[in-house]
Amino acid sequence: MEDAYAxxxxxxxxxxDIFFNADIPFLLSVMANKNAYDLWQSAVENKLREEAKK
Known part of the structure; x- marks a missing residue:
């Protein structure tokens, strides 16, 4: 529970309030969306780095 809270x-x-009152599927969907966003952001940053090397 402490890791999830953090x-x-x-x-x-x-x-x-949201954390303690939301249902588990909602929290899991937030985590999935955050993960997807982080992956997208990383891909964009990597693409920009590669383009800057050219």
């Missing part, structure tokens, strides 16, 4: 509230900035 991730959602401290890292993502989710309010404690």
């Amino acid at each position: 991730f959602y509230v401290l890292v993502l900035g989710m309010s404690e």
Whole structure:
């Protein structure tokens, strides 16, 4: 529970009220969306780095 709290509230900035009152599927979907966004952002940054090397 402490790791989940740290991730959602401290890292993502989710309010404690949402964290403690949301259902588990909602929290899992937030995590999946955050992961997808991070992967997309990383791909864009890598592409820009590669283009800058040319």
